[in-house]
Amino acid sequence: MAVIVELTIPADAFELGQILRVEEPTQVTVETMVPLGGKPTPFVRIHNGTRDTFERTVREHPSVHDIQLVNSHDDELLYALDWEPADDSVLQTILNLGGVLLNATGTADRWSLELRFPTHEALLAFQEYYIEQEIQVSIKHIYNPTRPDAGPWFGLTPPQRETLSYAVESGYYSLPREVSTQELAKRFDISDQAVTERLRRGIATLVQNTLLVNAEKD
Structure with missing residues (x-):
């Protein structure tokens, strides 16, 4: 493993x-x-x-x-x-x-x-x-990482990994929020909807390849 x-x-x-x-x-x-x-x-x-x-x-x-x-x-x-x-x-x-x-x-x-x-x-x-x-x-x-087939970044694509990392480091998930969706979109030169979808898919992939692995084995 x-x-x-x-x-x-x-x-x-x-x-x-x-x-x-x-x-x-x-x-x-x-x-x-x-x-x-x-x-x-x-x-x-x-x-x-x-x-x-x-x-x-x-x-x-x-x-x-x-x-x-x-x-x-x-x-x-x-x-x-x-x-x-x-x-x-x-x-x-x-x-x-x-x-x-x-x-x-x-x-x-x-x-x-x-x-x-x-x-x-x-x-x-x-x-x-x-x-x-x-x-x-x-x-x-x-x-140990999670799924053997998840790849080096728990199944995240490079854009998902970069966007999620930047969002966390910039305080997107802080309370109060320190950076807006619009600012993230501008940072990666994509639309607001695209950055939201990228974060959503990235988080779903992380959860699927980490938290839910043991549950599937059980």
Whole structure:
């Protein structure tokens, strides 16, 4: 059965932390890891960063082929990173074990990762790797996902995941509500009805693939 682990790792021990070097209070988020040409291509979002300094620093790293600005919004910049992970790197080891990087957020000092492994044995193999490499990894949570066929994000599509995450982080579900449906629609360049439907379908998918799984087994 698949297993999900949430952990933190020093920025200088994680290759994306080495490549995407930032200074406080800049925060870096890996949005997705898309397999293009047989290698993982991250889409990277930075918050409160300095564009010229960031791009120059990233391009200087020997494993980086290119970094391209995809989109910008207020103080956020979204990049596509073309790079080649080393065979013995943390991320390549995760991928070799059949793992998936679900989420990654980093600062100048540490990165928080959410990883999905196909089996507990694969997770144990990863733990043996970072212990042998003397990497100071701190495990926060380990838990089983839900349906085996739910995919890396509990069955959510990338737009559903992005919209739901942004809605929660922006206070859409807070009392009182801190962001309106209209503001969400503007953020994702869709209609009010479309954003409402995307949230509704996303929540229904999450519930179906999490809360209702044990009930179905019973």
